[in-house]
Amino acid sequence: MPEYRIYVEDREVVTPGELLAEGQVIASDGTYREGDKVYSKVTGLASIEGRKVRVIPLSGPYVPTKGDYVIGIVQEVKFSSWLLDIRAPTPGVLHVSEFVDEEVDLITTDLSEYLREGDVVGALVQEVDPVKRVKLTTKGEAMNPLGRLKDGRIVEIDPVKVPRVIGRRGSMVRMLKDVLGCDIFVGINGRIFIRAREEPREIREDLAVRAIVEIERRSHLSGLTDWLESTLKRLSRW
Structure with a gap:
């Protein structure tokens, strides 16, 4: 046994x-x-x-835990790292060595050459120390892309509703990707990155945002995946 x-x-x-x-x-x-x-x-x-x-x-604010996939937004460029807003009580720290593969001369290099304020980054929570400081990394393995995320849009939801957007065994987010033709990367911190794979991009992304907002609003209802799929198929006649 x-x-x-x-x-x-x-x-x-x-x-x-x-x-x-x-x-x-x-x-x-x-x-x-x-x-x-x-x-x-x-x-x-x-x-x-x-x-x-x-x-x-499924209750309370986002509390970072080692291994979580989060989507952060660069809020400050430091000497050897970036501070990322990850929707937690304290920002996540992304050290240059956890983002750049090659050796970087910090004396002569401005890190904004790699990431600027406002850039969107997919990262893993590498460590949470006893005083709740969060270290991030873009190295390792994750189901969603690590590193800078470009050419898309962000939608934010209550972190407690993230499991509903993902769905049982990924059923909800997989349906959204298939029906709308979008890449959808869901951060455990309630931040979601959407990028259409084909035209009409703006319409596809708009529908994805609307769908995610509806999931958050109707998260308590059963049969939500089937209802939303039929609604989106009716609306998405490209």
Whole structure:
């Protein structure tokens, strides 16, 4: 018999009392254990890291956690790093070594040559220290692109509604991408980047923004994916 079993997928929407895993797993934030079984305490987004199981709750502000994919906006260029607004209580720090591959002479180089104020960046939370300072990186592996994001638009939603935009096993965001012909990158911090892949770009992106706003507004309703898909197909007759 296996040492442990995990019954949900990473980033899957879960509800209170839902069985997440059993056996020799680490029950972390948002979960509780009964015997050898681990259940969700809250409605939220399952996070699976090896044997560690946690749930990102659907309540409260965005709280950065190591491994989160976030979309940040450069708010300040420093000597050796950038400060990014990640919709958290403190900005995220992106050191030049976590963005640029080659060696950079900080004495002679202005980092605004790489990133300027207002630029949009997809990043991973690398570390959150005991006083809640957040370090970011654009190196590593993520389901969404890392680095500067260009030629698109941003929509912001309540971070607690992010799991609804993603949908169970990615069903909602996958439907939006397919029907609207857009790249849609969802940050756990409630910031979403949209970029149409083909013309008419402005109309496609407008519909994507409207759809995401509707998802946030109607997140409590069942059957939302099917309703939204039929509505978008009716509107998107290119």
